Amino acid sequence: MSATSELTRPGAPGTGATAYLPQIEDVPALSFTRLVGVELRKLVDTRTGRWLLITILLLTAAVMAVTLWIGRQDGTGLFALLTAANIPQAVLLPVLGVITAANEWSQRTALVTFTQEPRRLRVMGAKTVAVVLLGLAILLVTVLLAVVAHVVSMTRAGGEVDLWHGWSLVVGAVVLQTLGVLMGVAFGTLLLNVPLGIVLYFLTPTVASVLVVTTSWLREHAAWFELGTAQLPLIGDGWMTGEQWAQLGTTSALWIGLPLAIGCWRVARREVK
Amino acid sequence: MIQIENLTKRYGSFTAVDDITFTARPGRVTGFLGPNGAGKSTAMRMLVGLTVPSSGSALVLGRPYRSLPTPARHVGVMLDAAAQHAGRTGRETLVLAAAMAGMPRHAVDRALERVGLTSREAERRVGNYSLGMRQRLGLAGALIGEPQVLVLDEPANGLDPAGIRWMRGLLRDFADQGGTVLLSSHLLHEVEQVAHDIVMIGGGRIVAEGTQEELLAGHGQTVVGTPEGERARLAAELRGAGHQVDLRGEDLVTNATRAQVARIALTAGVPVTHLAESSAGRLEEMFLQLTADQARQERTEEVSA
Numbered sequence: 001m002s003a004t005s006e007l008t009r010p011g012a013p014g015t016g017a018t019a020y021l022p023q024i025e026d027v028p029a030l031s032f033t034r035l036v037g038v039e040l041r042k043l044v045d046t047r048t049g050r051w052l053l054i055t056i057l058l059l060t061a062a063v064m065a066v067t068l069w070i071g072r073q074d075g076t077g078l079f080a081l082l083t084a085a086n087i088p089q090a091v092l093l094p095v096l097g098v099i100t101a102a103n104e105w106s107q108r109t110a111l112v113t114f115t116q117e118p119r120r121l122r123v124m125g126a127k128t129v130a131v132v133l134l135g136l137a138i139l140l141v142t143v144l145l146a147v148v149a150h151v152v153s154m155t156r157a158g159g160e161v162d163l164w165h166g167w168s169l170v171v172g173a174v175v176l177q178t179l180g181v182l183m184g185v186a187f188g189t190l191l192l193n194v195p196l197g198i199v200l201y202f203l204t205p206t207v208a209s210v211l212v213v214t215t216s217w218l219r220e221h222a223a224w225f226e227l228g229t230a231q232l233p234l235i236g237d238g239w240m241t242g243e244q245w246a247q248l249g250t251t252s253a254l255w256i257g258l259p260l261a262i263g264c265w266r267v268a269r270r271e272v273k
Numbered sequence: 274m275i276q277i278e279n280l281t282k283r284y285g286s287f288t289a290v291d292d293i294t295f296t297a298r299p300g301r302v303t304g305f306l307g308p309n310g311a312g313k314s315t316a317m318r319m320l321v322g323l324t325v326p327s328s329g330s331a332l333v334l335g336r337p338y339r340s341l342p343t344p345a346r347h348v349g350v351m352l353d354a355a356a357q358h359a360g361r362t363g364r365e366t367l368v369l370a371a372a373m374a375g376m377p378r379h380a381v382d383r384a385l386e387r388v389g390l391t392s393r394e395a396e397r398r399v400g401n402y403s404l405g406m407r408q409r410l411g412l413a414g415a416l417i418g419e420p421q422v423l424v425l426d427e428p429a430n431g432l433d434p435a436g437i438r439w440m441r442g443l444l445r446d447f448a449d450q451g452g453t454v455l456l457s458s459h460l461l462h463e464v465e466q467v468a469h470d471i472v473m474i475g476g477g478r479i480v481a482e483g484t485q486e487e488l489l490a491g492h493g494q495t496v497v498g499t500p501e502g503e504r505a506r507l508a509a510e511l512r513g514a515g516h517q518v519d520l521r522g523e524d525l526v527t528n529a530t531r532a533q534v535a536r537i538a539l540t541a542g543v544p545v546t547h548l549a550e551s552s553a554g555r556l557e558e559m560f561l562q563l564t565a566d567q568a569r570q571e572r573t574e575e576v577s578a
């Protein structure tokens with residue numbers, strides 16, 4: 001292809017036609033904040049995502065209402081309200097984590113997303129941050145709801161409003177919520193398939209618990225590697241000891257760190273098509 | 274500018290893309306042509322970093338695609354129009370794409386307008402889109418960053434004739450403004466209509482490459498139709514007169530001129546049902562050959578399976 005043939009061809013560029021095109025150096029890199037924003041948007045811009053969020057909030061409100069009704073005589077404590085609210089959230093928020101991490105592979109949108117941002121682990125990082133932020137936002141709404149419910153209930157029953165009792169639980173709930181969502185993300189990333197991720201997220205810890213209960217050595221040291229045992233102190237009525245934090249660390253490494261690491265390795269290497 | 278050098282992809286012992294080298298230049302539409310399974314999509318996936326090459330390299334704008342800081346701002350890619358979330362609206366899909374390309378929100382309306390999707394259509398869920406609308410949406414997603422390079426895998430798939438013509442115009446304009454276009458197709462006709470340069474691939478290897486004029490030029494052959502029973506006799510007469518003869522389908526293809534064929538047929542008393550100068554160039558013959566080889570191979574595989 002000589003220069004002359006290029007000039008005579010219909011598609012030959014006019015003089016300076018490329019001038020409007022941005023130079024690579026002039027365009028700022030896609031920031032992580034923007035990536036997180038995009039991932040947050042993806043969490044709520046589909047019917048599935050929206051309904052899951054609405055369901056979580058409705059269930060939270062419903063569970064709190066039941067708690068209020070049970071304690072209508074003497075008024076309901078903040079602690080009771082928060083414990084109740086944690087039940088639906090602990091079940092459903094990790095599902096949101098699985099969906100975020102794995103959905104693009106089920107929907108094939110990974111093809112588009114990883115073309116727009118080829119640094120795949122950055123995308124996975126943004127997904128993780130986005131869904132944790134969403135989980136914490138939901139928790140914030142829940143705490144506000146619980147405080148209002150507590151004040152109203154105590155005022156009506158003539159009991160004493162106690163906003164202090166229950167704050168250790170809020171700290172615990174923040175950690176618990178984050179760990180739950182992270183574990184959802186970890187299983188989603190590991191399996192890259194939404195239904196499979198959800199099933200194994202619920203099944204694996206249960207099977208592990210059965211194993212622990214039936215083996216005496218495991219039973220003795222359960223807190224070091226069994227989720228339920230290690231996380232129990234978080235929703236206890238007091239602050240955790242150093243050893244309890246260490247146990248939370250080892251179980252998290254096993255149940256979140258390990259699947260997440262294997263999952264990230266898979267995402268980075270997998271052919272997207 | 275896209276530079277592909279010695280790019281190879283092996284899946285186990287199967288080589289899907291076999292040591293291909295070519296360049297797609299600014300200001301030109303480069304057609305990547307090949308029959309089904311030739312390795313076009315695999316090559317394009319390697320170009321944009323979705324598939325890791327076994328060896329070789331691919332550069333876009335002088336860099337590996339993966340090292341572009343905001344790739345969607347410089348390179349518009351559409352590999353599969355079906356790879357959209359069915360639950361999102363068309364507009365929402367583009368809002369996300371605009372964010373990923375670092376473009377302001379009004380880029381969405383401009384992209385919609387450019388591909389001819391109305392705002393009513395943009396509010397519908399992608400799951401309810403027709404094939405053609407999905408193709409337009411995919412193209413809008415590729416164009417949204419106002420890139421200088423377009424990489425499109427079978428962009429005309431699912432478009433009606435008017436849509437195909439519209440796409441052709443759009444890609445030509447894009448190239449006229451200095452952009453680089455690499456598009457793939459398994460239809461020679463389609464590529465012929467839009468590409469300045471053609472890279473033909475078959476069985477993972479480049480089999481022909483050049484400008485459209487170079488590749489599509491006819492080369493003085495004559496196509497002769499005769500009743501089936503007479504075909505062999507005419508072929509023998511033509512060969513006897515020192516011409517080359519090939520069989521293509523029901524027809525004879527020879528390097529003799531029409532006048533020479535007419536005279537020989539008359540002398541031999543062979544009826545001729547039609548006689549024409551071959552319009553097909555080297556490329557079409559190679560392409561047909563490639564496609565036929567492929568079909569034959571598939572048949573043999575079916576039989577042996």
Ligand SMILES: Nc1ncnc2c1ncn2[C@@H]1O[C@H](COP(=O)(O)OP(=O)(O)OP(=O)(O)O)[C@@H](O)[C@H]1O
Binds near residue numbers: 316
């Ligand atoms: N993961 C894989 N494992 C094994 N073989 C593969 C894999 N991916 C692709 N191939 C093979 O590589 C070859 C090239 O496929 P490719 O999709 O690139 O073809 P294509 O030219 O895009 O065809 P089409 O026109 O049908 O889209 C095919 O034979 C395909 O079966």
Ligand SMILES: [Mg+2]
Binds near residue numbers: 314315426
């Ligand atoms: Mg293909």
